[in-house]
Amino acid sequence: MTALDTLATREDQISPGISACVGCNVELTLRTVLKVLGPNTILAIPPGCMGGVGVVGWDKMSGAKVPVFFPLLDNSASMLAGIRLGLKARGREANVVAFAGDGATVDAGFQALSGAAERGDKIIYICYDNEGYMNTGYQRSSSTSKGSWTSTTPVSKEGSGGKPQHRKDFPLIMAMHDLPYVATASPAYIPDLVKKVERAMEVKEGLAYIHIYNPCLTGWGIKSDDSIAISRLSVQSRFFPLWEAHGRRLQFTVRVPKPVPVADYVRRIGKFRHLDEARIAELQAITDERYSFLEAMDRMGGGANAPGA
Amino acid sequence: MSKTTAKLMQGNEACTIGALAAGLEFYGGYPITPSTEIAEICAEELPKVGGKFIQMEDEIGSIAACIGASLAGKKAMTATSGPGFSLMQECIGYAALTEVPIVIINVQRMGPSTGMPTSLGQGDLMQARWGTHGDHPVIALAPGNVKECFELTLRAFDLAETYRVPVIVLSDEVIGHMREKVVLPDPSEIHPLRRAAPATRAGYKPYAADPDGGVPLMAPFGEGYRWHVTGLFHDESGKPTNKGEIADTLLRRLARKVDKNADILADCFSESLDDCDVAVISFGSSAMSALSAVRRARAEGVKAGMLRLRTVWPFPEAIVDKVASRVKRVIVPEMNLGQLALEVERVVGCRAPVTRIGKVNGELFHPDEIYASIMENK
Numbered sequence: 001m002t003a004l005d006t007l008a009t010r011e012d013q014i015s016p017g018i019s020a021c022v023g024c025n026v027e028l029t030l031r032t033v034l035k036v037l038g039p040n041t042i043l044a045i046p047p048g049c050m051g052g053v054g055v056v057g058w059d060k061m062s063g064a065k066v067p068v069f070f071p072l073l074d075n076s077a078s079m080l081a082g083i084r085l086g087l088k089a090r091g092r093e094a095n096v097v098a099f100a101g102d103g104a105t106v107d108a109g110f111q112a113l114s115g116a117a118e119r120g121d122k123i124i125y126i127c128y129d130n131e132g133y134m135n136t137g138y139q140r141s142s143s144t145s146k147g148s149w150t151s152t153t154p155v156s157k158e159g160s161g162g163k164p165q166h167r168k169d170f171p172l173i174m175a176m177h178d179l180p181y182v183a184t185a186s187p188a189y190i191p192d193l194v195k196k197v198e199r200a201m202e203v204k205e206g207l208a209y210i211h212i213y214n215p216c217l218t219g220w221g222i223k224s225d226d227s228i229a230i231s232r233l234s235v236q237s238r239f240f241p242l243w244e245a246h247g248r249r250l251q252f253t254v255r256v257p258k259p260v261p262v263a264d265y266v267r268r269i270g271k272f273r274h275l276d277e278a279r280i281a282e283l284q285a286i287t288d289e290r291y292s293f294l295e296a297m298d299r300m301g302g303g304a305n306a307p308g309a
Numbered sequence: 310m311s312k313t314t315a316k317l318m319q320g321n322e323a324c325t326i327g328a329l330a331a332g333l334e335f336y337g338g339y340p341i342t343p344s345t346e347i348a349e350i351c352a353e354e355l356p357k358v359g360g361k362f363i364q365m366e367d368e369i370g371s372i373a374a375c376i377g378a379s380l381a382g383k384k385a386m387t388a389t390s391g392p393g394f395s396l397m398q399e400c401i402g403y404a405a406l407t408e409v410p411i412v413i414i415n416v417q418r419m420g421p422s423t424g425m426p427t428s429l430g431q432g433d434l435m436q437a438r439w440g441t442h443g444d445h446p447v448i449a450l451a452p453g454n455v456k457e458c459f460e461l462t463l464r465a466f467d468l469a470e471t472y473r474v475p476v477i478v479l480s481d482e483v484i485g486h487m488r489e490k491v492v493l494p495d496p497s498e499i500h501p502l503r504r505a506a507p508a509t510r511a512g513y514k515p516y517a518a519d520p521d522g523g524v525p526l527m528a529p530f531g532e533g534y535r536w537h538v539t540g541l542f543h544d545e546s547g548k549p550t551n552k553g554e555i556a557d558t559l560l561r562r563l564a565r566k567v568d569k570n571a572d573i574l575a576d577c578f579s580e581s582l583d584d585c586d587v588a589v590i591s592f593g594s595s596a597m598s599a600l601s602a603v604r605r606a607r608a609e610g611v612k613a614g615m616l617r618l619r620t621v622w623p624f625p626e627a628i629v630d631k632v633a634s635r636v637k638r639v640i641v642p643e644m645n646l647g648q649l650a651l652e653v654e655r656v657v658g659c660r661a662p663v664t665r666i667g668k669v670n671g672e673l674f675h676p677d678e679i680y681a682s683i684m685e686n687k
Contacts, residue, residue: 047423072392072423074367108339108367139340139348140364152340152352152364160356 003191010035017062018054023224025187025231026050026128026214030099032190033126034066036197041095042083043068046076046109048101050128052135074108076100077116077207080123095124095201102129102143106170117177120206124197127209130216131167138219143167146286147279149271150219161274166286171211172294175245181208183244183253188232192242192253199244213240221270233265238291239283243298250297262287311495320458320485321346324388324414324478325354326493327462331501334360334383337374339367339393342426343482344416347388368393372400375411379404380538382504382529384466388414391433392423394440401475402441403540405563408516408524410469410504414462414478416485417593419644419671428671429482431593431644435651437477438622444560446567448574449477449622451592455489461619463501468574470502472566473524479621481644483594483673510534514545518562521569567623575625578617581607585614587683588636590629590653592618595642595674602679613683624652633657642666642679 001009013034020027026049034041043066045051056070057063071079076098084096105113105127116123132150133139140150146166149155153163175182180203183196193212200208215222215230222230234240235254239262242254262284266272275283318326325347328336336351348364355362361378365371368389375385389397394415404411415437419430433440437449448468450461458480465476507513507526515536517525528534537547542556550556567574578596581603582588591599596617606613616632618625629652633639639661641650646667654663666682668674 070423074396110366133340136340136342136345137349139345142366151345151349152362154353156353156356 003194006194007032007035007190010038011065013037013039013041013065014055015062015065020049020053021218021224023217023227024049025227026130027053029128029187029193029212029214030055032193033099033197034064036194037095037097037124037201039066040093041066041097042087044071044076044080044098044100045069046071046098046100046104047073047135048104049130049134050099050101073104075112076104076109077112077121077123077125081116081119081121084122096122097124097126099126099128101134102127102131102170103133103141105129106143106168107141114177117174117179117207117209122203122205122207124200124203124208124210127170127211128214129170129211130214130219132216132219134216134219143170146283147272147275149274155274161279162271169290171209174209174211175248175250177207178247179209179245180206181244181246183210184240184242185210185212186231186235186240186242187212187214188228188235189242189254196244196253215269219271221273222268226268230265230268233260233268236260237262237265237287239265239287241291241294243294245301248297249301250294251301251303252294252298311498313495314493315490316493317488317490318455319346319488320452320455320480321416322350323455323458323491324462324480324485325350327459328386328412328466329354329358330459330496330499331463331466332384332503333386333466335375335378335385336360336362336387337365337371337378337385338387339365339371339389341368341390341393343418343485344388344390344414346485347414347416368396369400372397372404372411372413376400376404376407376409379409379411380530382532384410384470384504386412386414388416390416390418390426391420391430394433394436398436398440401447402443402445404475405441405445405447406540407538408473408527408563409538410473410527411475412462412465412469412478413475414480417479417481419669425671427482429594429644429673430669430671431481431595432648432669433479434592434621434643434645434648437479444564446472446474446563447477447622448472448474448567448620449479450576450619451479451621452484453578453593453596453617453619454484455487456491457619458484459491459493463499467502470504472570473527474566477622479593481593487594506532507534515547516543516559517545518558524566571623571625572627574620574623575628576619577625577628578615578619580615581612582614582616582632584612586612586637587640588614588616588632588638589640589642589679589683590616590618590632590649591642592621592649595644598674598676599642599679601676602683605676605680606683611683618649621649624656626656629653629656633660636661638662638664640664640666640679640682642668642674642682644668
């Protein structure tokens, strides 16, 4: 079954009428992921955009059709670890899934997630990374790119020019837990995303982790009809490469032999408006360095000729 | 000539201006509604005055960073709301036991748990006093309008430095987001306490006993003063101990710092109390509605009076006791199910009936609700 067949034939597990921003690609991502996961899923959505827009069922007007709960910002993985073992004790099998933003994953939720990963709790943990705390008006997270304006990394005449640090490479950090499956994904590459969710579901033991990069229209200053184009540019500029790893065997799933300049991506995003050429060059250099590191891992994993590539 | 500034501002903004006037040099925080503006303004303003803003990975990190910055000799603050305040509790105990001055602004929302993030609550009153484990000293101030957000945050820093305790500014969603005109004093007339280093390095005893409830000056870490900082019970130099006698002395001394100075710390607003039959006792935004109800009752010839607590911890017992000695009835409106009322009842005892008006739907009291209670059995 192709990804298109899957999406065309499966039931949408999210009701109509949720209140995401116009053009939000996280809504698309969530609907896609849940179509693949199917009805036998227990879903945790911690505080963040998707909790706020009604997927957790505000006033019973809208929400997920699968059992969904709203854990706290810092403990989704721990609550799911308990759910998994509770279900196991009852002899029940289900996809036990977190769909969490970057704040609940890479910042406050990291201790719980790392604990679950190391223990090998059988959870599918999906992070939708929009580079910050959008629900409270866009504050920086440790996933926010270098140079970004956010309300806590302001841009001012006094010389502060957005966030000084670059985003941590969180999917690689998760891969270094030696997990059975780790992948990165993008709403601009839906067939790739569908395949990755299916692979996460095939995991028999241990935690599967998928990190999805979701440029945020409202927070980043992107036009609402530019959502997918900019998501695609993030991949085509190698700014956010798409790969998957079984243990430490990492391979690219979308190869980008002729990347577009990072500048082409950055210049279409409002939060980077203040960056001059030197600072964009800096982002290009970081992107190149990180990509080289992944290329080396990809080569070790067998590169384009590896089985399954 | 003194130069005041009049400005329309939000309570959260006024807290930040008060903190900067007090000499805030370090802010460590994590975004949470309804306190986030405080972090955002600090991110903007602190670098301009040579201060440091740091956004942490969660609220545990936020308060821990403040403790570190204070140890390094800087005035430090964080701001949060209920869920974050819960995460901070372990470090509040640490700051209390290690006697590291810090200021925590808790802009309360409806709880428990995630609760109603954008709605008013005052359910953290007891948590501010007893949230961390073990007996510990703590001071908590509750602003009742935007101007007091400025004044009490300014005072919070002085108290933190004076007594080397964590000081909590217990604001709430309405006070934090309400906008009012505030006349700020001339900066030259603000004299915040500056932290002075102990005179001599040799023989420095950071935890030496003072029978009057005072505390030794706090030395900045890494400047040649030999002292030890630990969450274990410790002797006068800070070295850990398991000796019961030293532990007993330490805990009683910590309690004395606040207890002995209760009169200095007590701070209330009152109106029409002297001849009243019905006293309304409240704090924070609930007291705004209460005052309106009291004035209406007065206008109609009912002897109602208002007591609004600006210091909630230590509980201003002496003031409440005086009120209790002459009124026929006490009414306690608050946005929880009776936390302030518990303390009021303890002090009032059998002298007068105490009517609890607890509200937990996230909506500010309408003055009519409190007025109706005043008019019952008047």
